[in-house]
Each structure stands twice: as structure tokens, then as C-alpha cells.
Amino acid sequence: MAVVYKKSIALTDAPLTYCPGCTHGIIHKLVAENLVELGVYDKAIGVGPVGCSALCDFFFACDMYIAGHGRAPAVATGIKRTHPDKFVFTYQGDGDLASIGTAEIVHAAHRGEKISTIFVNNAIYGMTGGQMAPTTLVGQKATTAPYGRSEEHCGKPIRIAEMIATIEGAKFVERVSVNNPANVRKAKKAIRRAFELQLEGKGFGLVEVLSTCPTNWGYSAVNALKWLEENLIPYYPLGNYKDY
Amino acid sequence: MAKGKLTIDSEKCKGCELCVNFCPKKTLELGKETNTKGYFPVTVVNDECIACGTCAIMCPDSIITVEKE
Amino acid sequence: MAKKLMKGNEAIAQAAINAGATHFFGYPITPQSELIEFMAREMPKVGACFLQAESEVAASYMVYGAAGAGARVITSTSSPGLALKQEGLTYMVSAELPAVIVNISRGGPGLGNILPQQGDYFMCTRGGGNGDYYHPCFAPASVQECADLIVEAFDIADEYRMPVLVLGDGMIGQMMEPVEIPEYKKYVPNKPWAADGNHIARGVHNRINAMDLAADVLEAKNNKIQAKLKEISEKYVKYESIDVEDADLVLVAYGTPSRACKNVLKKAKEEGLKVGLIRPISLYPFPKVAFDKINPKCKAILAVEQSCGQMIEDVRLSVLGKYPVEFFGRTGGNPIIPEQVFEKVKNILGGTK
Numbered sequence: 001m002a003v004v005y006k007k008s009i010a011l012t013d014a015p016l017t018y019c020p021g022c023t024h025g026i027i028h029k030l031v032a033e034n035l036v037e038l039g040v041y042d043k044a045i046g047v048g049p050v051g052c053s054a055l056c057d058f059f060f061a062c063d064m065y066i067a068g069h070g071r072a073p074a075v076a077t078g079i080k081r082t083h084p085d086k087f088v089f090t091y092q093g094d095g096d097l098a099s100i101g102t103a104e105i106v107h108a109a110h111r112g113e114k115i116s117t118i119f120v121n122n123a124i125y126g127m128t129g130g131q132m133a134p135t136t137l138v139g140q141k142a143t144t145a146p147y148g149r150s151e152e153h154c155g156k157p158i159r160i161a162e163m164i165a166t167i168e169g170a171k172f173v174e175r176v177s178v179n180n181p182a183n184v185r186k187a188k189k190a191i192r193r194a195f196e197l198q199l200e201g202k203g204f205g206l207v208e209v210l211s212t213c214p215t216n217w218g219y220s221a222v223n224a225l226k227w228l229e230e231n232l233i234p235y236y237p238l239g240n241y242k243d244y
Numbered sequence: 245m246a247k248g249k250l251t252i253d254s255e256k257c258k259g260c261e262l263c264v265n266f267c268p269k270k271t272l273e274l275g276k277e278t279n280t281k282g283y284f285p286v287t288v289v290n291d292e293c294i295a296c297g298t299c300a301i302m303c304p305d306s307i308i309t310v311e312k313e
Numbered sequence: 314m315a316k317k318l319m320k321g322n323e324a325i326a327q328a329a330i331n332a333g334a335t336h337f338f339g340y341p342i343t344p345q346s347e348l349i350e351f352m353a354r355e356m357p358k359v360g361a362c363f364l365q366a367e368s369e370v371a372a373s374y375m376v377y378g379a380a381g382a383g384a385r386v387i388t389s390t391s392s393p394g395l396a397l398k399q400e401g402l403t404y405m406v407s408a409e410l411p412a413v414i415v416n417i418s419r420g421g422p423g424l425g426n427i428l429p430q431q432g433d434y435f436m437c438t439r440g441g442g443n444g445d446y447y448h449p450c451f452a453p454a455s456v457q458e459c460a461d462l463i464v465e466a467f468d469i470a471d472e473y474r475m476p477v478l479v480l481g482d483g484m485i486g487q488m489m490e491p492v493e494i495p496e497y498k499k500y501v502p503n504k505p506w507a508a509d510g511n512h513i514a515r516g517v518h519n520r521i522n523a524m525d526l527a528a529d530v531l532e533a534k535n536n537k538i539q540a541k542l543k544e545i546s547e548k549y550v551k552y553e554s555i556d557v558e559d560a561d562l563v564l565v566a567y568g569t570p571s572r573a574c575k576n577v578l579k580k581a582k583e584e585g586l587k588v589g590l591i592r593p594i595s596l597y598p599f600p601k602v603a604f605d606k607i608n609p610k611c612k613a614i615l616a617v618e619q620s621c622g623q624m625i626e627d628v629r630l631s632v633l634g635k636y637p638v639e640f641f642g643r644t645g646g647n648p649i650i651p652e653q654v655f656e657k658v659k660n661i662l663g664g665t666k
Contacts, residue, residue: 001249001311005300012518016305020283021260025304042513045382048522057520063508065381066522068404071374074366078378078386079508081336081362086510104374107367181266181298214260221260 008032010041014058021221023211024053026178027120030188031091032060034195040087045079047072047089049096052126056091070101073108076115087198089116094135095125098160105164105206112169112203116194119160122211123232130216134158137235142216157235161208165241171203173241177210177233179225186238193243202244210236246312248295250288253307257285263299263308272299316493321459321485324492325415326351328460329387332467333500334413336362336386338375342394343427344483345417349389359497369394373401380410381521383507385467385500389415391483392433393424396441402476403442406538407523409506411470413463415479417486420646428646429483431568434623437480438597446538449545450478450596452567456490458594464495469549473541474506480596482619484569484648545598552600553592557607560589562658563636565628566617566649567593574617576651581658588658596624601631613661615639617654619647 010032018024035041041062048056050069057064067075072090080088097105097119108115124142125131132142132149135157139148149157165173172194176187187209194205210232212224219227250271257279264272269292274284295312319327326348329337337352349365356363362379366372372388379386390398395416405412418433420426440446449469453459459481466477508519525531553571555578557563566574571592581588589611591603607614614636616625622640629638641657643649 001313004248004295004310004312005297006309007306011306015256018304020258021262022304025306026302028304029306043510045508045510047378054524055526057522061512061518063510063512063518064520064522065378065508066520066524067377068374068400068523071371071377071401074371074374075378075381077364077371078336078338078375078380078384079382081364081375082379082382082384083509103367104371107371110367181301184301221262222265225262225265 008036010035010044010061012059012061016059017055018052019215021212021214021224022052023178024120026184027118027209027211028056028059030184030191031089031118034188034192035062038192038195038199040195040199043085044087044089045083046091047076047079049092051093051096053091053093053120054127070096070099071104072096072101073104073113073115073117077108077111077113080113080115084114087195089118091118092120093126094119094121094123094133098134098158106167109164109167109170109204109206112171114198114201115204116198117206118191119206119208120211121160121208121236122213123157124213124216126213126216137231159236161206161241164206169204170206170242171244172197172205175208175210175236175238175241177228177238179210179228197244246295248293249311249313250293250299251309252286254285255279256305256307257283258305259283259285260304262302262304266298266302268296268298269294316491318489319456319492320347320487320489321456321481322347322417322487323351324456324460324494325389325463325479326355327494328463329413330355330359330361331495331497332385332464333498334361334385334387334467335500336379336384337388338364338366338372338379338386339388339390340366340369340372340394342391344419344486345389345391345415347486348415348417369397370400373398376412377401377405377408377410380405380412381408381507382509383502383504385502387413387415389417391416392418392421395433395436399442403440403444403446404523405476406440406446407444407534408521409474410476410521411474412476413466413470413479414476415481418480418482420644426646427483429569429619430644430646431482431570431619432623432644433480434596434620437478445535447542447597448476448478449549450480451551451594452480452596453485454568454571454592456485456488456492459485460492460494469545473545475541480568482568549595550598550600550602551594552603553594554603554606555590556587557589557591559587559608561587561608561612562662563589563591563607563611563614564617564654565591565593565614565624567596567624570617570619570649573649573651573654577654577658580651580655586658586662593624599627599631604631607636611636613637613639615641615658615661617649618642619649620644
């Protein structure tokens with residue numbers, strides 16, 4: 001029997017703490033598989049955020065940090081400037097990266113830090129219980145936008161991939177989704193490309209991954225994927241925004 | 245068609261059904277018994293598996309191992 | 314190394330480089346800018362890394378990242394900047410990361426002004442961030458002491474895996490004095506706990522984090538932090554004490570105001586008054602033991618600060634009501650003038666004998 005698929009060695013045996021069907025787990029696998037396939041797992045250092053993936057230091061088997069809320073790119077900067085020969089990635093959600101951590105992500109990109117950022121956008125604050133994120137869609141309900149996000153009151157959602165792509169130091173920016181097997185495969189390729197860019201010493205790379213939050217969106221895991229496809233993808237177009 | 249063999253770590257399954265939804269051969273269904281966490285883990289219900297790996301690719305908890313004959 | 318005329322800011326920077334600092338992350342703010350500029354100029358010459366961050370918050374997390382990866386790392390700032398760095402500092406305390414933080418303090422609250430003030434005593438000694446902790450904090454009163462305390466701060470930080478503060482004020486940062494900087498020593502890290510990407514060779518992945526969800530685990534961490542602080546409190550008490558054994562009044566002052574107080578002591582002697590001085594060098598641990606040696610018949614203690622009175626609380630906790638504790642302070646960047654302090658001394662002691 002030949003093994004077609006088994007759990008990546010870059011993931012620990014610890015059970016994931018994510019809700020059933022949450023696509024964080026899929027994105028974890030894509031990161032882990034790319035680390036191994038590119039041969040950088042043995043020199044990888046990851047930085048997790050505050051949010052649902054604040055426990056990802058238990059899940060990735062390489063050396064790991066958890067940063068303060070939004071500060072992962074600054075922490076990664078400190079690590080990479082200490083060990084330029086190591087492979088450094090950040091794993092951040094939308095509350096973390098697109099709200100409280102905008103300064104850190106913009107300036108890591110601006111300096112052209114040779115790190116890779118996985119930005120998981122599910123348009124809501126998950127861990128704190130479904131509050132509005134800067135990426136929450138207009139009309140989408142959240143516990144702090146109980147009548148739906150109003151454009152008049154809090155603007156339209158922020159598009160991070162497009163914004164980061166305008167920064168000189170960002171050399172690879174792509175938005176992907178994990179709502180079906182074909183898109184998962186594309187997401188894996190994009191993450192691989194961002195990782196290769198770091199290895200080539202070209203500069204900063206970011207992959208925005210559209211993800212689900214079945215619990216706080218109030219859908220089953222399968223229906224959450226449908227909601228993502230019908231609502232998030234139209235506002236957050238998939239595709240490459242920069243490949244130096 | 246290749247024949248596939250699925251190994252499921254039932255204790256870590258959360259019964260989210262993403263694998264069930266994407267399996268082209270309808271080989272997986274939620275079982276009738278709960279695991280110790282209280283979830284109904286997926287089980288193999290027929291021998292149609294073609295080892296495409298789709299179930300494993302979509303499984304957020306990396307609990308499915310796929311082998312091909 | 315021969316003595317050289319240097320500003321306090323420059324002496325701190327050179328001493329840090331000579332102590333083997335591998336990394337500096339900071340953000341410009343007056344009155345510590347000479348320090349960051351010196352680092353930008355001199356660190357690359359010894360193969361060390363200088364990086365200007367986008368903010369003090371980011372700088373504190375670059376320190377977190379580098380410290381976790383095994384670097385010998387320092388950052389410097391001034392009062393409002395230290396307020397911003399508190400977020401990273403409390404994370405470093407929790408994640409048990411060593412680093413040296415320099416605060417060349419200025420007037421406050423708010424943006425305040427760029428003149429010397431000592432209004433950051435609480436923020437520096439109490440642990441200015443969230444949670445239960447104190448900061449080991451040392452306060453130099455001369456340029457030489459700036460250099461010496463920086464070297465020691467690095468060693469204490471490494472020994473206890475904890476951020477250590479050096480608190481100077483704008484005056485000491487800017488003033489020039491002859492100073493002998495300790496010789497350059499290359500830093501050789503020995504930090505098996507560091508998350509430096511060697512998980513395969515190590516056989517286990519290291520995790521640097523500041524979160525412990527289980528109550529017992531977090532309590533154990535808090536107990537560990539407190540145990541470290543207790544040990545530091547026993548080992549690193551530093552102070553200067555002058556003529557307290559037969560004093561009728563003892564001045565207590567740290568940093569540059571202590572220099573004005575030494576002039577008060579001279580004046581007092583000329584006029585036949587018995588005045589002593591305690592100069593805390595370690596603010597945390599506060600040198601309580603110094604107060605045990607005061608003349609039991611001493612009439613009063615006078616805390617002299619360039620603030621509205623912060624260290625005075627530690628003075629009161631040290632004498633525990635044994636002596637009345639009086640206060641003299643100026644703020645806004647106004648200096649401590651010896652004549653004004655001496656007037657206060659005479660008022661307390663009931664005029665010149």
C-alpha cells in the first residue's frame with residue numbers, strides 16, 4: 001500500500017482546539033506540508049497571533065512563538081534579524097492583522113522583512129465570540145454589529161491583500177480560499193510560492209486565506225463553505241496581486 | 245480504478261462532515277456511536293474508495309490517512 | 314580602556330555594545346535620541362544589529378522576538394515611549410525573556426515636555442503593564458554609573474530571564490562626564506530554552522508565549538516570577554549611604570537630584586546641622602536595609618524627588634512609621650536647587666542652631 005495522504009510531521013499530535021469544521025485546521029496543514037516539502041521544516045520558526053490560533057504553538061512542531069495581539073510581524077522581525085538563516089513565518093487572523101496589527105504588518109512589508117505571513121480572513125473575531133472585524137461584510141451580523149455592519153457607521157471592509165501589494169517591500173501577495181478541494185490545492189501552491197520567495201531572499205510575502213467560522217457565522221461546517229463562496233469571494237477576489 | 249484504504253483517528257474526529265461532503269464516492273458517513281468528546285466520528289460505509297485523498301485534504305483535523313493499493 | 318568624556322546617553326550605548334549587545338530595536342524620542350543615534354552608527358561596526366522600529370510597541374515586540382531567539386537585546390526610550398512599551402514588557406515577563414530597557418525620562422503626564430523629571434518611578438518599578446510583577450530597576454546618578462549599571466543589567470536579565478530597567482533622566486542622558494567603559498566582550502549565548510529553530514537537534518520544539526489558560530499553570534508561573542523577584546531582592550540591593558548613623562535628618566534621593574542633595578549635606582555641615590543621605594541605586598529592589606542604619610533619634614526623613622512624590626511611598630514602607638517622612642519635589646522639568654532643599658531641611662529641624 002502506498003500512502004496517498006497522512007498527517008504532516010510538521011504538526012504535533014496535539015488535538016486542534018478549533019471548532020468542528022473550522023478551516024484553520026486545513027490552513028495549518030498547508031503550512032506544515034509546505035515546510036516539509038520545501039525542506040525548511042528543520043529550520044522553521046513560527047509566530048502565532050492572539051485569537052483562535054493563539055494555541056498554534058502547540059500544533060506546529062517547529063519552534064514557535066505567540067506574539068501580542070497584532071504584533072507577530074514585529075516578533076518575526078526580531079527573530080529573523082537574529083537568525084537570518086532560519087525560515088520565519090507568521091500565522092495571523094483578521095482581528096489580529098487587519099485591526100490591531102495594521103502598523104506591524106504594513107511596516108514588516110515596508111522594510112521587506114524576509115518573512116512569510118499567512119493571513120487567515122474569516123470576517124469575524126472568533127475566539128472572543130463573534131465580534132465585528134474590519135473584514136466583516138456590510139450587512140453581516142456580529143455580536144458588536146447586531147443589526148449588521150453599517151457602511152455609514154463603520155465603513156466598508158478592508159482588503160488587506162490589495163493594500164499590502166501596494167508596498168514596495170512586499171514581493172508576493174496572493175488571496176486564496178479553502179472552500180473546496182481545488183481551492184485548497186491552489187492555496188497550498190500560493191503558500192509554497194511565498195515560502196520560496198523567502199528562501200530566495202527576495203523580501204516579504206503574504207498569502208491571505210479566506211476561511212470560515214461556522215460557530216460564529218451560525219452555519220454548519222459545510223454551509224459555512226457555501227457562505228464563504230457566495231459572500232466572501234465576491235468582495236475579496238481570489239488571485240495573485242503581486243509576484244515580483 | 246485504484247482501491248483506497250482509509251484509516252480514521254476516530255477519537256480526534258469532530259464530525260464536521262467536510263470529508264463526507266466532498267467524497268466523490270460517498271464512502272464516508274457519520275457513525276452512530278460518539279467518541280469520548282461526544283462527537284459522532286466519520287466511518288467508512290462502502291468499499292468504493294478510489295484513494296483520491298479529497299477527504300483527507302479537506303479534513304481540518306488531519307485525522308484521515310489514505311493509502312492506495 | 315582610558316577615561317573618555319561622554320554624554321550619559323552615549324555611555325549607555327557604548328557600554329551596551331561592549332557588554333556584547335547583539336541587537337537594538339528602538340524608536341526616536343527626545344531626550345534619548347543620542348542613544349539610538351549612537352547605536353545606529355556604532356552597532357554595525359561590531360556586526361551587531363540596529364533597527365529603527367515603526368513604533369515603540371513594535372520595538373518592544375522586536376525585542377521579544379530577538380530575546381526569544383537567544384539574542385542579547387536592548388531598547389531605549391523616554392517616558393511616553395516606555396508607556397507604549399509596557400505591552401511588550403509584560404509579555405516578556407510572562408514569556409521569561411531577558412532584555413535591557415533604558416528609560417531616559419522626561420516631563421509628564423501625557424506628552425509633557427522634554428525636560429528631566431522623575432515621574433516614571435511607579436511605571437518603572439511597579440511593573441507598568443498588566444499582571445503581577447515588578448521590574449528590577451536601577452537608577453544611575455553619574456555617567457560612569459550609567460555604563461556600569463548597563464553591563465550588570467544585561468547579566469541580571471540573562472540570569473533571571475526577565476526584562477531589567479535602567480532609569481536615568483534627561484539630565485543624566487545629556488550631561489558629559491569622564492567615564493571608563495568596560496572592555497568589549499563578545500556575547501556567547503547559552504540559552505537552551507530559546508526558540509531558535511533548532512527543534513530537530515534539540516528533539517523538542519521550544520515555545521515562547523505569554524498565555525497559560527489553565528489556572529494552576531498560570532498560578533505556577535506567577536509563583537515562579539515572584540520567586541525570581543524575591544531572589545533578585547536579596548542579591549541586588551544597591552545604594553549609597555552617607556552620614557546616616559548620627560543624622561538628625563536623612564535625605565533620600567535617586568538619580569541626578571541626589572547630586573543636589575550632596576551639596577545640601579555640605580551646606581548643612583557648614584551650618585552645624587547633622588544631615589545624612591540615602592541614595593537608592595536599585596529602585597526595585599528598594600534598599601530598605603539602608604534605613605535600618607539611621608540614627609534612632611533622627612527627627613525626620615526627607616524624600617527629594619523631581620516628581621510629586623512617588624519614591625516616597627517606598628521610603629514610608631521602609632521606615633514603617635519610625636520617623637516622620639517629609640517631601641520636597643519639583644516637577645515640569647524644574648531642577649532640584651540645593652538652597653531650596655536646605656530651606657526645607659532648616660524648616661523641619663526648626664531653624665539654624
